[in-house]
Amino acid sequence: MIDTPAPRSASSDAAAPADVGTLQWFVFGLFFIFGGITSLNDVLIPKLKELFELNYFEAMLIQSAFFAAYFIVSLPAALLIRRTGYLRGAALGLLVMMGGCLLFLPAANTGQFPAFLAALFVLASGVTIVQVVANPLISMLGEAKSASSRLTFAQAFNSLGTTVFPYVGAIVILGTLATVDPSTLTGPALTAYRAQETQVITWAYLAIAAAIFVVAAVVWMNRRRLTEDHGPAVNVAQAFALLKRPRFAFGSLGIFVYVGAEVAVASIMVNYLMQADTLGLAARQAGELLVFYWGGAMVGRFIGAAVLRVVQPWIVLATVASGSILLLSLSALTGGTVSGVAILAVGLMNAIMFPTIFTLASVGLGKRAAEGSGIICMAIVGGALIPPLTGAVADASTLRVALIVPIVCYAVIVAFATYCRRSSAAAVETPVEPY
Secondary structure, eight states, rough: OOOOOOGGGGGGGGSOHHHHHHHHHHHHHHHHHHHHHHTTTTHHHHHHHHHTTTHHHTTHHHHHHHHHHHHHHHHHHHHHHHOOOOHHHHHHHHHHHHHHHHHHHHHHHHOOOOHHHHHHHHHHHHHHHHHHHHHHHHHSSSGGEEEEEEEEHHHHHHHHHHHHHHHHHHHHHEEEGSSGHHHOHHHHHHHHHHHHHHHHHHHHHHHHHHEEEEEEEHHHHTGGSSSSOOOSSOOOOHHHHHGGHHHHHHHHHHHHHHHHHHHHHHHHHHHHHHHHHTTTTOHHHHHHHOOOHHHHHHHHHHHHHHHHTTTTTHHHHHHHHHHHHHHHHHHHHHOHHHHHHHHHOOOHHHHTTHHHHHHHHTTTGGGGGHHHHHHHHHHHGGGHHHHHHHHHHHHSHHHHHHHHHHHHHHHHHHHHHHHHHHHHHGGGGGOEEEO
């Protein structure tokens, strides 16, 4: 297995063994929260698509507004965390998330689609800060040789959130899809109708805001459990210099296409399963089946955490990325139950991709792991760009044809895994000097 050196700035040496175990569970909880909130977008898309009469490209702007925050906020978050520390940074990120949830209230009152996009951007900004903290921190809390396995196990809690939240969201949000055709309303009547229909969304996010506040308070009270040496200050140019490392740059591209593909498939899932030539389901029923897509990722991550202890990460990554290509091709070329089951099974293939790409790309970063995490989290902007591209292809043709976009993304991941095999000597490359 390829080792990922643990920086001294936040290692198991910086806390008592009991504290390390406690901190790991804190981080697992963070993965659960931001995973669940992110996956709720898959339920919001068909809801807002119906209310605002959007085409697929326009509906995918929901993902664009959310994932654009990763590109804009990730690196500033990484630089901030070098100053504040991991746990203080996590508490700040949670408070920003809470603020984003609260913005759903004025968004619903206005009944305007751009207001929801603004709320999602603020919410995602908080998620970004938390994720910039969580990825390197869980890698550091334990032995370096088990970093891929430990991060994969943490990602399983992320998948638990993505499994639970959409299922509940489908019941609460999609279960109230209106019987009124919005196209028959105009002016104030249409605005009032949309405001009324979006109230259920508001209450759901207000409940999430209350839960986030409690978690933020707990994290803040435990902020001194971890002793950190943040090292010298760093500027943006120094952080971007990490992209001169071919392995890191290719891995960042891998994160870009992986997140884009995963989000694109999930975003079209409800509408895809509603098609008469697939499963022909109602919106709520199709939304509830998202539990199998995200649940497959959850199960796969628990399995992957064990497999990655005995099988080289690049082999596992190449295998599952190839599996995604085969499943999407099968779904596009068939119909009925086979097509529906095949696209849902892609979730299982996705299971270990993010943590494995992350750790393979981050080899040798040493004390600059937080900066590396910031750059990699910027690459999550793939979730903002690839879904609208998929939607544009669907508008121009069909949802089945649009699956070619994520297929190409997974092909790039196969290429990255192969590159890591060829550059196995880089597994022991000299760690990056602090400055």
